[in-house]
Amino acid sequence: MPWKLSSEFTFDSAHVITGYDGPCGRLHGHTYRVRMELTSDRLRPSAHVKRAIMVADFKTLKWAKKDVDVGGLDHAYLNDLPDLGDDTTAEVIAAYIHRKTMERVRADLPEGDDGADLRLHVTLWETPDSSCEYWE
Ligand SMILES: [Zn+2]
Numbered sequence: 001m002p003w004k005l006s007s008e009f010t011f012d013s014a015h016v017i018t019g020y021d022g023p024c025g026r027l028h029g030h031t032y033r034v035r036m037e038l039t040s041d042r043l044r045p046s047a048h049v050k051r052a053i054m055v056a057d058f059k060t061l062k063w064a065k066k067d068v069d070v071g072g073l074d075h076a077y078l079n080d081l082p083d084l085g086d087d088t089t090a091e092v093i094a095a096y097i098h099r100k101t102m103e104r105v106r107a108d109l110p111e112g113d114d115g116a117d118l119r120l121h122v123t124l125w126e127t128p129d130s131s132c133e134y135w136e
Pocket residue numbers: 015024028029030126
């Protein structure tokens with residue numbers, strides 16, 4: 001894995017962990033911080049450049065930073081997202097971000113490229129000192 005692309009950003013969202021006996025069971029918000037790390041054995045073209053000079057477009061890794069009305073997670077009520085529902089823990093959100101990011105990365109791959117060498121590692125901070133990591 002000679003290349004590792006990293007990108008960090010934040011998004012602000014509200015959530016409630018339904019059924020949680022404590023403060024997390026009440027509606028509240030976080031400034032979530034995300035670190036995306038995507039490793040690759042080789043370089044590829046992207047949707048914006050035809051030469052094989054990228055692991056992926058940085059903008060593909062930053063999709064969640066966008067407003068919820070244009071497909072991101074910023075200013076979302078996370079419990080409204082169909083794949084999350086009542087279970088909006090950092091663990092579930094990190095796995096969700098991983099799955100949705102890999103769908104976007106794979107959609108950008110050239111014809112015949114299965115992206116088998118690509119590995120994504122997601123770190124999600126719910127607060128400045130509490131984070132969850134997810135990778136496959
Ligand atoms: Zn919370």
